[in-house]
Amino acid sequence: MESTSQEGDARLATLCTRLGRLWSEQDVDVWDEAAPAEMLAECQLILVGKVLSNPSINFQAFQNTLKRAWRNDKVDITQREEGLYAFKFKSATEKQRLLDNNQWLFSNHLVIVKPWIPNTPLHCYDFTTCALWVQVFGLPLERCIEEMISKIVQNIGNVQEVKIEGREGMTLRAGRARVELNLQEPLKPGKLIRLEGRNIWLDFRYERLSHYCYSCGVIGHHAMYCKTIPYDEMKLDGKDNFSYGQWLRVEVREHSSF
Incomplete structure (x- = not known):
């Protein structure tokens, strides 16, 4: 974890240097306040997913297929960014069941799901x-x-x-x-x-x-x-x-x- 932190600091320093007069480390807002408890509890029930190779898919068909495969009509599926999806479950047990069997297909494309990661933008999730x-x-x-x-x-x-x-x-x-x-x-x-x-x-x-x-x-x-x-x-x-x-x-x- 220490090496990861050092890499993050190095990237931030490089970004600040490239931005030059437009940006400096003094312009960085530091927010150490914890996220609202109700939002943290909600995110604990979320998985983030991606369809490998990012094909153009029919979202309604995507929802219907996964709900049938997961045997779960109550999971809430939303498209958050291009090619990225959020799956919100009603319970931690339902979410864990999906993680334990993390190998799903849609139209023969691999659907990768990952657990929610605090303080991480969706486009920074690792789907490799x-x-x-x-x-x-x-x-x-x-x-x-x-x-x-x-x-x-x-x-x-x-x-x-x-x-x-x-x-x-x-x-x-x-x-x-x-x-x-x-x-x-x-x-x-x-x-x-x-x-x-x-x-x-x-x-x-x-x-x-x-x-x-x-x-x-x-x-x-x-x-x-x-x-x-x-x-x-x-x-x-x-x-x-x-x-x-x-x-x-x-x-x-x-x-x-x-």
């Missing part, structure tokens, strides 16, 4: 991260334990939760982890591990995966609109040479090209 459920495929049966799954996915983001699912008494189980991903970085298609001298490739499959680029692997756009790796450059000898594909989706029962 989101927690997604990642399933691991290809692990030997005897290795499918929580410790192993956590170790496997730790290099793709902050691991928040790990679950091993399967019928009671059955050896055949599947491992999944909720991982906070940096949405500005490419999705990881998998991981190569070595078990007792044998190399094994593990596929990662992402639950409820929104639009993502088959060229660069970043969520939020399609390959034809990719600025990092132009679409035509991915074609060799008339065949697509994509490093990413539909196999990253959980619902697609297909092994990756790796």
Whole structure:
């Protein structure tokens, strides 16, 4: 937190210097009074959201879709700034339920929600991260334990939760982890591990995966609109040479090209 404070002070000093005669540190109004208690209580029930890639959307359809998905007709949804939304709930329990399952789609676009942050303008909220459920495929049966799954996915983001699912008494189980991903970085298609001298490739499959680029692997756009790796450059000898594909989706029962 100290480094963040120092960065903020440095930015303020730079701003004052650039403004020169128009502005000085003496012109800064210092307000140390606490916000009204009723406003603080109201904000405690608010989530701030953004639709990734900021598509042009029908606001009424957006409201109806989310209310159905959340099974909550009483949440108040308002558009506060371009591409930013406020979701006000009737109780802290309702709000927390949404945060605990923070992975929602509208028209296959990722909807990111964040808790209210005191003294922070809406345009300063960070929507570059989101927690997604990642399933691991290809692990030997005897290795499918929580410790192993956590170790496997730790290099793709902050691991928040790990679950091993399967019928009671059955050896055949599947491992999944909720991982906070940096949405500005490419999705990881998998991981190569070595078990007792044998190399094994593990596929990662992402639950409820929104639009993502088959060229660069970043969520939020399609390959034809990719600025990092132009679409035509991915074609060799008339065949697509994509490093990413539909196999990253959980619902697609297909092994990756790796």
